[in-house]
Amino acid sequence: MxxxxxxxxxxxxxxxxxxxxxxxxxxxxxxxxxxxxxxxxxxxxxxxxxxxxxxxxxxxxxxxxxxxxxxxxxxxxxxxxxxxxxxxxxxxxxxxxxxxxxxxxxxxxxxxxxxxxxxxxxxILGMPGFTAYSALMGPACLNSGDKIIVSAASGAVGSMVGQIASIKGAIAIGIAGSEEKCEWVVSDAKMKSCLNRKTQNLDELIGKALPNGADIFFDNTGGDIQKLILSKHIAINSRIILSGLVSQYNSDTPPLGPNLGNICKQRATIFGFVVFDFEHMREAFLSDALQWYDQGLLSYxxxxxxxxxxxxxxxxxxxxxxxxxxxxxxxxxx
Ligand SMILES: NC(=O)c1ccc[n+]([C@@H]2O[C@H](COP(=O)([O-])OP(=O)(O)OC[C@H]3O[C@@H](n4cnc5c(N)ncnc54)[C@H](OP(=O)(O)O)[C@@H]3O)[C@@H](O)[C@H]2O)c1
Structure with missing residues:
Protein backbone atom coordinates (compact mmCIF):
# COMPACT_ATOMS: atom_id res chain seq x y z
CA MET A 1 0.00 0.00 0.00
CA ILE A 124 14.74 29.48 -14.49
CA LEU A 125 11.01 29.44 -15.32
CA GLY A 126 9.95 29.23 -11.69
CA MET A 127 10.53 31.10 -8.45
CA PRO A 128 14.31 31.63 -8.91
CA GLY A 129 13.97 32.92 -12.48
CA PHE A 130 11.04 35.07 -11.43
CA THR A 131 13.21 36.52 -8.64
CA ALA A 132 15.80 37.63 -11.19
CA TYR A 133 13.19 39.03 -13.58
CA SER A 134 11.00 40.88 -11.10
CA ALA A 135 13.94 42.41 -9.23
CA LEU A 136 15.66 43.60 -12.43
CA MET A 137 12.52 44.87 -14.16
CA GLY A 138 11.13 46.25 -10.87
CA PRO A 139 13.27 47.91 -8.19
CA ALA A 140 16.64 47.57 -9.98
CA CYS A 141 15.27 49.65 -12.90
CA LEU A 142 17.42 47.76 -15.41
CA ASN A 143 18.54 49.96 -18.31
CA SER A 144 20.32 49.11 -21.53
CA GLY A 145 24.01 49.83 -21.01
CA ASP A 146 23.91 49.21 -17.25
CA LYS A 147 26.86 47.36 -15.77
CA ILE A 148 25.74 44.60 -13.46
CA ILE A 149 27.62 42.39 -11.07
CA VAL A 150 25.95 39.26 -9.69
CA SER A 151 27.15 36.73 -7.12
CA ALA A 152 26.33 32.98 -7.24
CA ALA A 153 26.22 33.58 -10.99
CA SER A 154 25.83 29.96 -12.10
CA GLY A 155 22.79 29.35 -9.89
CA ALA A 156 19.16 29.50 -10.90
CA VAL A 157 18.77 33.12 -9.75
CA GLY A 158 22.23 34.36 -10.72
CA SER A 159 22.31 32.83 -14.19
CA MET A 160 18.94 34.41 -15.03
CA VAL A 161 20.11 37.79 -13.74
CA GLY A 162 23.04 37.72 -16.18
CA GLN A 163 21.00 36.44 -19.11
CA ILE A 164 18.13 38.89 -18.67
CA ALA A 165 20.66 41.70 -18.32
CA SER A 166 22.29 40.71 -21.64
CA ILE A 167 18.90 40.35 -23.38
CA LYS A 168 18.09 43.89 -22.25
CA GLY A 169 21.39 45.32 -23.53
CA ALA A 170 23.17 45.54 -20.19
CA ILE A 171 26.61 44.11 -19.41
CA ALA A 172 26.82 41.43 -16.74
CA ILE A 173 29.80 40.21 -14.76
CA GLY A 174 29.38 37.09 -12.67
CA ILE A 175 31.08 35.78 -9.55
CA ALA A 176 31.13 32.02 -8.95
CA GLY A 177 32.97 29.42 -6.90
CA SER A 178 34.90 27.32 -9.44
CA GLU A 179 36.63 27.46 -12.81
CA GLU A 180 34.04 25.10 -14.27
CA LYS A 181 31.18 27.33 -13.13
CA CYS A 182 32.93 30.47 -14.40
CA GLU A 183 33.49 28.92 -17.81
CA TRP A 184 29.79 28.04 -18.07
CA VAL A 185 28.74 31.52 -16.89
CA VAL A 186 30.64 33.04 -19.82
CA SER A 187 30.10 30.39 -22.51
CA ASP A 188 26.46 29.47 -21.83
CA ALA A 189 24.96 32.18 -19.66
CA LYS A 190 26.71 34.71 -21.90
CA MET A 191 28.00 37.03 -19.20
CA LYS A 192 30.91 39.24 -20.22
CA SER A 193 33.26 37.71 -17.65
CA CYS A 194 33.18 35.69 -14.47
CA LEU A 195 35.43 35.92 -11.42
CA ASN A 196 36.32 32.93 -9.28
CA ARG A 197 35.62 33.96 -5.69
CA LYS A 198 37.85 31.19 -4.33
CA THR A 199 41.03 31.71 -6.32
CA GLN A 200 41.07 35.24 -7.74
CA ASN A 201 41.66 38.69 -6.30
CA LEU A 202 38.12 40.04 -6.58
CA ASP A 203 39.00 43.55 -5.51
CA GLU A 204 41.61 44.00 -8.22
CA LEU A 205 39.61 42.30 -10.97
CA ILE A 206 36.30 44.03 -10.23
CA GLY A 207 38.20 47.32 -10.17
CA LYS A 208 39.56 46.60 -13.64
CA ALA A 209 36.26 45.33 -15.08
CA LEU A 210 34.14 48.09 -13.54
CA PRO A 211 36.36 51.14 -13.06
CA ASN A 212 33.33 53.33 -12.32
CA GLY A 213 31.59 50.68 -10.24
CA ALA A 214 28.46 48.58 -10.89
CA ASP A 215 25.14 50.24 -11.71
CA ILE A 216 23.36 47.19 -10.29
CA PHE A 217 24.79 44.84 -7.68
CA PHE A 218 22.61 41.72 -7.45
CA ASP A 219 23.71 40.26 -4.14
CA ASN A 220 22.91 36.58 -3.75
CA THR A 221 25.48 35.79 -1.08
CA GLY A 222 26.20 38.61 1.38
CA GLY A 223 29.45 38.08 3.31
CA ASP A 224 32.87 39.15 2.04
CA ILE A 225 31.63 39.70 -1.53
CA GLN A 226 28.95 42.08 -0.30
CA LYS A 227 31.39 43.94 1.95
CA LEU A 228 33.86 44.40 -0.89
CA ILE A 229 31.38 45.52 -3.55
CA LEU A 230 29.38 47.83 -1.28
CA SER A 231 32.46 49.49 0.09
CA LYS A 232 34.43 49.94 -3.17
CA HIS A 233 32.68 48.88 -6.38
CA ILE A 234 29.30 50.58 -6.77
CA ALA A 235 28.60 53.42 -9.20
CA ILE A 236 26.87 56.69 -8.41
CA ASN A 237 23.08 56.17 -8.25
CA SER A 238 23.58 52.40 -8.23
CA ARG A 239 20.82 50.01 -7.22
CA ILE A 240 21.55 47.11 -4.90
CA ILE A 241 19.24 44.12 -4.75
CA LEU A 242 19.63 42.26 -1.47
CA SER A 243 18.41 38.95 -2.79
CA GLY A 244 20.08 36.41 -0.53
CA LEU A 245 22.70 35.93 2.15
CA VAL A 246 23.66 32.33 1.52
CA SER A 247 27.13 32.86 3.02
CA GLN A 248 25.55 33.19 6.46
CA TYR A 249 22.68 30.69 6.24
CA ASN A 250 24.70 27.97 8.04
CA SER A 251 25.84 30.23 10.87
CA ASP A 252 24.12 29.93 14.24
CA THR A 253 24.16 33.71 14.75
CA PRO A 254 24.20 36.36 11.99
CA PRO A 255 27.39 38.45 11.61
CA LEU A 256 27.57 42.08 12.71
CA GLY A 257 26.40 44.62 10.14
CA PRO A 258 28.55 46.30 7.47
CA ASN A 259 29.79 49.88 7.40
CA LEU A 260 27.43 51.54 4.91
CA GLY A 261 29.29 54.84 4.49
CA ASN A 262 29.90 54.25 0.78
CA ILE A 263 26.16 53.74 0.12
CA CYS A 264 25.63 57.33 1.13
CA LYS A 265 28.66 58.62 -0.78
CA GLN A 266 27.44 56.93 -3.97
CA ARG A 267 23.74 57.84 -3.47
CA ALA A 268 23.00 54.14 -3.89
CA THR A 269 19.65 52.52 -3.19
CA ILE A 270 19.47 49.23 -1.34
CA PHE A 271 16.31 47.22 -1.87
CA GLY A 272 15.41 44.35 0.44
CA PHE A 273 13.86 42.08 -2.15
CA VAL A 274 11.27 39.32 -1.65
CA VAL A 275 9.92 37.65 -4.78
CA PHE A 276 6.51 36.96 -3.23
CA ASP A 277 5.75 40.71 -3.29
CA PHE A 278 5.90 40.76 -7.10
CA GLU A 279 3.09 38.38 -8.04
CA HIS A 280 1.64 41.10 -10.33
CA MET A 281 4.66 40.62 -12.64
CA ARG A 282 4.35 36.81 -13.00
CA GLU A 283 2.39 36.86 -16.24
CA ALA A 284 4.89 39.23 -17.90
CA PHE A 285 7.76 37.08 -16.63
CA LEU A 286 6.37 33.84 -18.05
CA SER A 287 5.46 35.42 -21.35
CA ASP A 288 8.96 36.94 -21.78
CA ALA A 289 10.91 33.97 -20.42
CA LEU A 290 9.09 31.34 -22.52
CA GLN A 291 9.74 33.44 -25.62
CA TRP A 292 13.43 33.92 -24.73
CA TYR A 293 13.76 30.18 -24.15
CA ASP A 294 12.25 29.42 -27.56
CA GLN A 295 14.66 31.90 -29.15
CA GLY A 296 17.59 30.01 -27.61
CA LEU A 297 18.50 32.94 -25.36
CA LEU A 298 18.35 31.08 -22.03
CA SER A 299 20.70 28.41 -20.71
CA TYR A 300 20.49 26.75 -17.33
N1 LIG B 1 14.90 37.47 -2.33
C1 LIG B 1 14.18 36.51 -2.86
O1 LIG B 1 12.97 36.60 -3.02
C2 LIG B 1 14.90 35.25 -3.29
C3 LIG B 1 14.26 34.24 -4.02
C4 LIG B 1 15.00 33.11 -4.42
C5 LIG B 1 16.34 32.97 -4.03
N2 LIG B 1 16.91 33.96 -3.30
C6 LIG B 1 18.34 33.86 -2.89
O2 LIG B 1 19.14 33.85 -4.06
C7 LIG B 1 20.37 33.19 -3.76
C8 LIG B 1 20.68 32.17 -4.86
O3 LIG B 1 19.68 31.16 -4.84
P1 LIG B 1 19.72 29.93 -5.88
O4 LIG B 1 18.51 29.14 -5.60
O5 LIG B 1 19.95 30.42 -7.25
O6 LIG B 1 20.96 29.09 -5.35
P2 LIG B 1 22.28 28.63 -6.12
O7 LIG B 1 22.97 29.85 -6.62
O8 LIG B 1 21.95 27.54 -7.07
O9 LIG B 1 23.11 27.94 -4.94
C9 LIG B 1 23.71 28.69 -3.92
C10 LIG B 1 25.13 29.15 -4.36
O10 LIG B 1 25.60 30.09 -3.42
C11 LIG B 1 27.01 30.10 -3.44
N3 LIG B 1 27.51 30.02 -2.06
C12 LIG B 1 27.29 29.05 -1.17
N4 LIG B 1 27.94 29.31 -0.01
C13 LIG B 1 28.56 30.50 -0.20
C14 LIG B 1 29.39 31.30 0.62
N5 LIG B 1 29.72 30.94 1.86
N6 LIG B 1 29.86 32.47 0.10
C15 LIG B 1 29.54 32.86 -1.16
N7 LIG B 1 28.76 32.10 -1.97
C16 LIG B 1 28.28 30.95 -1.49
C17 LIG B 1 27.46 28.85 -4.21
O11 LIG B 1 27.84 29.29 -5.53
P3 LIG B 1 29.37 29.67 -5.88
O12 LIG B 1 30.22 28.68 -5.15
O13 LIG B 1 29.40 29.54 -7.35
O14 LIG B 1 29.61 31.07 -5.41
C18 LIG B 1 26.18 28.03 -4.32
O15 LIG B 1 26.18 27.24 -5.47
C19 LIG B 1 20.22 32.58 -2.37
O16 LIG B 1 20.87 33.40 -1.42
C20 LIG B 1 18.72 32.58 -2.15
O17 LIG B 1 18.37 32.62 -0.80
C21 LIG B 1 16.23 35.07 -2.92
Whole structure:
Protein backbone atom coordinates (compact mmCIF):
# COMPACT_ATOMS: atom_id res chain seq x y z
CA MET A 1 0.00 0.00 0.00
CA UNK A 2 1.31 3.49 -0.85
CA UNK A 3 2.54 5.57 2.08
CA UNK A 4 3.43 9.21 2.43
CA UNK A 5 7.22 9.17 2.79
CA UNK A 6 8.33 12.19 4.78
CA UNK A 7 11.57 13.76 5.86
CA UNK A 8 11.42 15.34 9.28
CA UNK A 9 13.84 17.43 11.31
CA UNK A 10 15.41 15.24 13.99
CA UNK A 11 17.49 18.19 15.27
CA UNK A 12 17.91 21.88 14.41
CA UNK A 13 21.17 21.92 12.44
CA UNK A 14 24.17 23.78 13.80
CA UNK A 15 26.53 24.91 11.06
CA UNK A 16 26.36 22.91 7.85
CA UNK A 17 23.47 20.41 8.24
CA UNK A 18 24.36 16.75 8.90
CA UNK A 19 22.56 13.57 7.89
CA UNK A 20 21.69 12.99 11.58
CA UNK A 21 19.62 16.20 11.58
CA UNK A 22 16.99 14.43 9.44
CA UNK A 23 14.83 11.36 9.90
CA UNK A 24 12.52 9.42 7.60
CA UNK A 25 8.92 8.67 8.50
CA UNK A 26 6.24 6.64 6.71
CA UNK A 27 2.92 8.41 7.27
CA UNK A 28 -0.58 7.82 5.97
CA UNK A 29 -1.57 9.54 2.78
CA UNK A 30 -3.81 12.46 3.77
CA UNK A 31 -7.52 12.44 2.92
CA UNK A 32 -8.86 15.39 0.94
CA UNK A 33 -11.92 17.46 1.85
CA UNK A 34 -14.25 19.43 -0.43
CA UNK A 35 -12.25 22.25 -2.11
CA UNK A 36 -8.91 20.41 -1.84
CA UNK A 37 -6.68 18.23 -4.00
CA UNK A 38 -3.94 15.71 -3.30
CA UNK A 39 -0.60 16.28 -5.03
CA UNK A 40 2.00 13.56 -5.51
CA UNK A 41 5.55 14.95 -5.53
CA UNK A 42 7.44 14.33 -8.74
CA UNK A 43 10.26 16.86 -8.23
CA UNK A 44 11.30 18.68 -5.05
CA UNK A 45 13.28 21.94 -5.25
CA UNK A 46 15.98 22.45 -2.66
CA UNK A 47 16.32 26.16 -1.97
CA UNK A 48 19.01 27.79 0.21
CA UNK A 49 16.47 29.84 2.24
CA UNK A 50 15.06 26.63 3.76
CA UNK A 51 18.20 26.45 5.92
CA UNK A 52 17.31 29.76 7.64
CA UNK A 53 13.74 28.69 8.34
CA UNK A 54 15.40 26.06 10.54
CA UNK A 55 16.95 28.75 12.75
CA UNK A 56 14.00 31.16 12.75
CA UNK A 57 15.74 33.89 10.73
CA UNK A 58 13.23 33.79 7.85
CA UNK A 59 9.79 35.37 7.69
CA UNK A 60 8.29 31.92 7.19
CA UNK A 61 7.50 30.10 10.45
CA UNK A 62 10.47 28.74 12.33
CA UNK A 63 10.77 25.01 11.85
CA UNK A 64 11.02 22.92 14.99
CA UNK A 65 12.12 19.35 15.67
CA UNK A 66 9.63 16.97 14.07
CA UNK A 67 8.62 19.40 11.30
CA UNK A 68 8.77 18.56 7.61
CA UNK A 69 11.23 21.06 6.07
CA UNK A 70 9.77 23.37 3.45
CA UNK A 71 10.15 22.79 -0.26
CA UNK A 72 8.44 23.72 -3.52
CA UNK A 73 7.46 20.76 -5.64
CA UNK A 74 6.25 19.88 -9.08
CA UNK A 75 3.35 17.64 -8.12
CA UNK A 76 0.84 15.62 -10.06
CA UNK A 77 -2.78 15.95 -8.94
CA UNK A 78 -3.83 12.40 -8.05
CA UNK A 79 -7.21 13.14 -6.39
CA UNK A 80 -9.29 16.30 -6.55
CA UNK A 81 -12.36 17.83 -4.95
CA UNK A 82 -11.20 21.28 -6.15
CA UNK A 83 -13.05 22.90 -9.04
CA UNK A 84 -9.84 24.34 -10.63
CA UNK A 85 -7.67 21.19 -10.57
CA UNK A 86 -8.28 17.76 -12.03
CA UNK A 87 -6.38 14.47 -11.92
CA UNK A 88 -3.03 14.47 -13.80
CA UNK A 89 -2.67 18.26 -13.72
CA UNK A 90 0.92 19.28 -13.01
CA UNK A 91 1.26 22.08 -10.49
CA UNK A 92 3.95 23.87 -8.51
CA UNK A 93 2.98 23.80 -4.85
CA UNK A 94 4.54 24.01 -1.41
CA UNK A 95 4.49 20.36 -0.33
CA UNK A 96 7.68 20.33 1.72
CA UNK A 97 9.98 17.31 1.82
CA UNK A 98 7.34 14.60 1.46
CA UNK A 99 5.84 12.49 -1.27
CA UNK A 100 2.18 13.61 -0.94
CA UNK A 101 0.53 16.85 0.21
CA UNK A 102 -2.98 18.31 0.30
CA UNK A 103 -3.69 21.80 -0.99
CA UNK A 104 -6.72 24.10 -1.16
CA UNK A 105 -5.09 25.88 -4.11
CA UNK A 106 -3.56 28.74 -2.11
CA UNK A 107 -0.22 29.76 -3.65
CA UNK A 108 -0.46 27.00 -6.28
CA UNK A 109 0.51 27.74 -9.89
CA UNK A 110 0.36 25.49 -12.90
CA UNK A 111 3.70 24.08 -14.07
CA UNK A 112 3.94 25.90 -17.40
CA UNK A 113 7.28 25.53 -19.21
CA UNK A 114 6.35 25.58 -22.92
CA UNK A 115 9.06 23.76 -24.89
CA UNK A 116 11.45 23.68 -21.90
CA UNK A 117 11.77 20.64 -19.60
CA UNK A 118 9.25 20.52 -16.78
CA UNK A 119 11.97 20.84 -14.10
CA UNK A 120 12.59 24.44 -15.20
CA UNK A 121 9.32 25.25 -13.40
CA UNK A 122 11.45 25.04 -10.24
CA UNK A 123 14.40 26.91 -11.73
CA ILE A 124 14.74 29.48 -14.49
CA LEU A 125 11.01 29.44 -15.32
CA GLY A 126 9.95 29.23 -11.69
CA MET A 127 10.53 31.10 -8.45
CA PRO A 128 14.31 31.63 -8.91
CA GLY A 129 13.97 32.92 -12.48
CA PHE A 130 11.04 35.07 -11.43
CA THR A 131 13.21 36.52 -8.64
CA ALA A 132 15.80 37.63 -11.19
CA TYR A 133 13.19 39.03 -13.58
CA SER A 134 11.00 40.88 -11.10
CA ALA A 135 13.94 42.41 -9.23
CA LEU A 136 15.66 43.60 -12.43
CA MET A 137 12.52 44.87 -14.16
CA GLY A 138 11.13 46.25 -10.87
CA PRO A 139 13.27 47.91 -8.19
CA ALA A 140 16.64 47.57 -9.98
CA CYS A 141 15.27 49.65 -12.90
CA LEU A 142 17.42 47.76 -15.41
CA ASN A 143 18.54 49.96 -18.31
CA SER A 144 20.32 49.11 -21.53
CA GLY A 145 24.01 49.83 -21.01
CA ASP A 146 23.91 49.21 -17.25
CA LYS A 147 26.86 47.36 -15.77
CA ILE A 148 25.74 44.60 -13.46
CA ILE A 149 27.62 42.39 -11.07
CA VAL A 150 25.95 39.26 -9.69
CA SER A 151 27.15 36.73 -7.12
CA ALA A 152 26.33 32.98 -7.24
CA ALA A 153 26.22 33.58 -10.99
CA SER A 154 25.83 29.96 -12.10
CA GLY A 155 22.79 29.35 -9.89
CA ALA A 156 19.16 29.50 -10.90
CA VAL A 157 18.77 33.12 -9.75
CA GLY A 158 22.23 34.36 -10.72
CA SER A 159 22.31 32.83 -14.19
CA MET A 160 18.94 34.41 -15.03
CA VAL A 161 20.11 37.79 -13.74
CA GLY A 162 23.04 37.72 -16.18
CA GLN A 163 21.00 36.44 -19.11
CA ILE A 164 18.13 38.89 -18.67
CA ALA A 165 20.66 41.70 -18.32
CA SER A 166 22.29 40.71 -21.64
CA ILE A 167 18.90 40.35 -23.38
CA LYS A 168 18.09 43.89 -22.25
CA GLY A 169 21.39 45.32 -23.53
CA ALA A 170 23.17 45.54 -20.19
CA ILE A 171 26.61 44.11 -19.41
CA ALA A 172 26.82 41.43 -16.74
CA ILE A 173 29.80 40.21 -14.76
CA GLY A 174 29.38 37.09 -12.67
CA ILE A 175 31.08 35.78 -9.55
CA ALA A 176 31.13 32.02 -8.95
CA GLY A 177 32.97 29.42 -6.90
CA SER A 178 34.90 27.32 -9.44
CA GLU A 179 36.63 27.46 -12.81
CA GLU A 180 34.04 25.10 -14.27
CA LYS A 181 31.18 27.33 -13.13
CA CYS A 182 32.93 30.47 -14.40
CA GLU A 183 33.49 28.92 -17.81
CA TRP A 184 29.79 28.04 -18.07
CA VAL A 185 28.74 31.52 -16.89
CA VAL A 186 30.64 33.04 -19.82
CA SER A 187 30.10 30.39 -22.51
CA ASP A 188 26.46 29.47 -21.83
CA ALA A 189 24.96 32.18 -19.66
CA LYS A 190 26.71 34.71 -21.90
CA MET A 191 28.00 37.03 -19.20
CA LYS A 192 30.91 39.24 -20.22
CA SER A 193 33.26 37.71 -17.65
CA CYS A 194 33.18 35.69 -14.47
CA LEU A 195 35.43 35.92 -11.42
CA ASN A 196 36.32 32.93 -9.28
CA ARG A 197 35.62 33.96 -5.69
CA LYS A 198 37.85 31.19 -4.33
CA THR A 199 41.03 31.71 -6.32
CA GLN A 200 41.07 35.24 -7.74
CA ASN A 201 41.66 38.69 -6.30
CA LEU A 202 38.12 40.04 -6.58
CA ASP A 203 39.00 43.55 -5.51
CA GLU A 204 41.61 44.00 -8.22
CA LEU A 205 39.61 42.30 -10.97
CA ILE A 206 36.30 44.03 -10.23
CA GLY A 207 38.20 47.32 -10.17
CA LYS A 208 39.56 46.60 -13.64
CA ALA A 209 36.26 45.33 -15.08
CA LEU A 210 34.14 48.09 -13.54
CA PRO A 211 36.36 51.14 -13.06
CA ASN A 212 33.33 53.33 -12.32
CA GLY A 213 31.59 50.68 -10.24
CA ALA A 214 28.46 48.58 -10.89
CA ASP A 215 25.14 50.24 -11.71
CA ILE A 216 23.36 47.19 -10.29
CA PHE A 217 24.79 44.84 -7.68
CA PHE A 218 22.61 41.72 -7.45
CA ASP A 219 23.71 40.26 -4.14
CA ASN A 220 22.91 36.58 -3.75
CA THR A 221 25.48 35.79 -1.08
CA GLY A 222 26.20 38.61 1.38
CA GLY A 223 29.45 38.08 3.31
CA ASP A 224 32.87 39.15 2.04
CA ILE A 225 31.63 39.70 -1.53
CA GLN A 226 28.95 42.08 -0.30
CA LYS A 227 31.39 43.94 1.95
CA LEU A 228 33.86 44.40 -0.89
CA ILE A 229 31.38 45.52 -3.55
CA LEU A 230 29.38 47.83 -1.28
CA SER A 231 32.46 49.49 0.09
CA LYS A 232 34.43 49.94 -3.17
CA HIS A 233 32.68 48.88 -6.38
CA ILE A 234 29.30 50.58 -6.77
CA ALA A 235 28.60 53.42 -9.20
CA ILE A 236 26.87 56.69 -8.41
CA ASN A 237 23.08 56.17 -8.25
CA SER A 238 23.58 52.40 -8.23
CA ARG A 239 20.82 50.01 -7.22
CA ILE A 240 21.55 47.11 -4.90
CA ILE A 241 19.24 44.12 -4.75
CA LEU A 242 19.63 42.26 -1.47
CA SER A 243 18.41 38.95 -2.79
CA GLY A 244 20.08 36.41 -0.53
CA LEU A 245 22.70 35.93 2.15
CA VAL A 246 23.66 32.33 1.52
CA SER A 247 27.13 32.86 3.02
CA GLN A 248 25.55 33.19 6.46
CA TYR A 249 22.68 30.69 6.24
CA ASN A 250 24.70 27.97 8.04
CA SER A 251 25.84 30.23 10.87
CA ASP A 252 24.12 29.93 14.24
CA THR A 253 24.16 33.71 14.75
CA PRO A 254 24.20 36.36 11.99
CA PRO A 255 27.39 38.45 11.61
CA LEU A 256 27.57 42.08 12.71
CA GLY A 257 26.40 44.62 10.14
CA PRO A 258 28.55 46.30 7.47
CA ASN A 259 29.79 49.88 7.40
CA LEU A 260 27.43 51.54 4.91
CA GLY A 261 29.29 54.84 4.49
CA ASN A 262 29.90 54.25 0.78
CA ILE A 263 26.16 53.74 0.12
CA CYS A 264 25.63 57.33 1.13
CA LYS A 265 28.66 58.62 -0.78
CA GLN A 266 27.44 56.93 -3.97
CA ARG A 267 23.74 57.84 -3.47
CA ALA A 268 23.00 54.14 -3.89
CA THR A 269 19.65 52.52 -3.19
CA ILE A 270 19.47 49.23 -1.34
CA PHE A 271 16.31 47.22 -1.87
CA GLY A 272 15.41 44.35 0.44
CA PHE A 273 13.86 42.08 -2.15
CA VAL A 274 11.27 39.32 -1.65
CA VAL A 275 9.92 37.65 -4.78
CA PHE A 276 6.51 36.96 -3.23
CA ASP A 277 5.75 40.71 -3.29
CA PHE A 278 5.90 40.76 -7.10
CA GLU A 279 3.09 38.38 -8.04
CA HIS A 280 1.64 41.10 -10.33
CA MET A 281 4.66 40.62 -12.64
CA ARG A 282 4.35 36.81 -13.00
CA GLU A 283 2.39 36.86 -16.24
CA ALA A 284 4.89 39.23 -17.90
CA PHE A 285 7.76 37.08 -16.63
CA LEU A 286 6.37 33.84 -18.05
CA SER A 287 5.46 35.42 -21.35
CA ASP A 288 8.96 36.94 -21.78
CA ALA A 289 10.91 33.97 -20.42
CA LEU A 290 9.09 31.34 -22.52
CA GLN A 291 9.74 33.44 -25.62
CA TRP A 292 13.43 33.92 -24.73
CA TYR A 293 13.76 30.18 -24.15
CA ASP A 294 12.25 29.42 -27.56
CA GLN A 295 14.66 31.90 -29.15
CA GLY A 296 17.59 30.01 -27.61
CA LEU A 297 18.50 32.94 -25.36
CA LEU A 298 18.35 31.08 -22.03
CA SER A 299 20.70 28.41 -20.71
CA TYR A 300 20.49 26.75 -17.33
CA UNK A 301 22.14 24.10 -15.19
CA UNK A 302 20.38 21.59 -12.97
CA UNK A 303 21.87 19.46 -10.22
CA UNK A 304 19.33 16.62 -10.02
CA UNK A 305 19.46 13.49 -7.91
CA UNK A 306 16.92 10.66 -7.94
CA UNK A 307 15.22 9.17 -4.85
CA UNK A 308 13.57 10.77 -1.81
CA UNK A 309 16.13 8.98 0.40
CA UNK A 310 18.85 11.21 -1.08
CA UNK A 311 17.09 14.46 -0.10
CA UNK A 312 19.08 15.23 3.09
CA UNK A 313 22.41 14.50 1.38
CA UNK A 314 21.49 16.70 -1.57
CA UNK A 315 20.37 19.52 0.76
CA UNK A 316 23.75 19.30 2.55
CA UNK A 317 25.48 19.41 -0.86
CA UNK A 318 23.57 22.66 -1.60
CA UNK A 319 24.35 24.19 1.79
CA UNK A 320 28.05 23.46 1.33
CA UNK A 321 27.87 25.44 -1.94
CA UNK A 322 28.87 22.32 -3.89
CA UNK A 323 25.83 22.46 -6.16
CA UNK A 324 26.18 23.56 -9.77
CA UNK A 325 22.76 24.76 -10.91
CA UNK A 326 19.22 24.40 -9.60
CA UNK A 327 19.23 21.70 -6.94
CA UNK A 328 16.36 19.25 -7.37
CA UNK A 329 15.39 15.79 -6.11
CA UNK A 330 13.34 13.56 -8.39
CA UNK A 331 10.94 11.51 -6.28
CA UNK A 332 9.06 9.75 -9.06
CA UNK A 333 8.65 9.45 -12.83
CA UNK A 334 6.18 11.77 -14.49
N1 LIG B 1 14.90 37.47 -2.33
C1 LIG B 1 14.18 36.51 -2.86
O1 LIG B 1 12.97 36.60 -3.02
C2 LIG B 1 14.90 35.25 -3.29
C3 LIG B 1 14.26 34.24 -4.02
C4 LIG B 1 15.00 33.11 -4.42
C5 LIG B 1 16.34 32.97 -4.03
N2 LIG B 1 16.91 33.96 -3.30
C6 LIG B 1 18.34 33.86 -2.89
O2 LIG B 1 19.14 33.85 -4.06
C7 LIG B 1 20.37 33.19 -3.76
C8 LIG B 1 20.68 32.17 -4.86
O3 LIG B 1 19.68 31.16 -4.84
P1 LIG B 1 19.72 29.93 -5.88
O4 LIG B 1 18.51 29.14 -5.60
O5 LIG B 1 19.95 30.42 -7.25
O6 LIG B 1 20.96 29.09 -5.35
P2 LIG B 1 22.28 28.63 -6.12
O7 LIG B 1 22.97 29.85 -6.62
O8 LIG B 1 21.95 27.54 -7.07
O9 LIG B 1 23.11 27.94 -4.94
C9 LIG B 1 23.71 28.69 -3.92
C10 LIG B 1 25.13 29.15 -4.36
O10 LIG B 1 25.60 30.09 -3.42
C11 LIG B 1 27.01 30.10 -3.44
N3 LIG B 1 27.51 30.02 -2.06
C12 LIG B 1 27.29 29.05 -1.17
N4 LIG B 1 27.94 29.31 -0.01
C13 LIG B 1 28.56 30.50 -0.20
C14 LIG B 1 29.39 31.30 0.62
N5 LIG B 1 29.72 30.94 1.86
N6 LIG B 1 29.86 32.47 0.10
C15 LIG B 1 29.54 32.86 -1.16
N7 LIG B 1 28.76 32.10 -1.97
C16 LIG B 1 28.28 30.95 -1.49
C17 LIG B 1 27.46 28.85 -4.21
O11 LIG B 1 27.84 29.29 -5.53
P3 LIG B 1 29.37 29.67 -5.88
O12 LIG B 1 30.22 28.68 -5.15
O13 LIG B 1 29.40 29.54 -7.35
O14 LIG B 1 29.61 31.07 -5.41
C18 LIG B 1 26.18 28.03 -4.32
O15 LIG B 1 26.18 27.24 -5.47
C19 LIG B 1 20.22 32.58 -2.37
O16 LIG B 1 20.87 33.40 -1.42
C20 LIG B 1 18.72 32.58 -2.15
O17 LIG B 1 18.37 32.62 -0.80
C21 LIG B 1 16.23 35.07 -2.92
Missing amino acids: AVNKQIRLRAIPSGIPKLDDFSFVDAEIPVIQEGEFLGKTIYLALDPYVRVTMTGRHFFNQEIVGDIPRGSTISKVVQSKHSDYKENDLVVMESGMQSYAVSDGTGVVRAITGSAPITTALG KEDIIKGIENTPQHFIHLMKGDNFGKTIVQFDDL
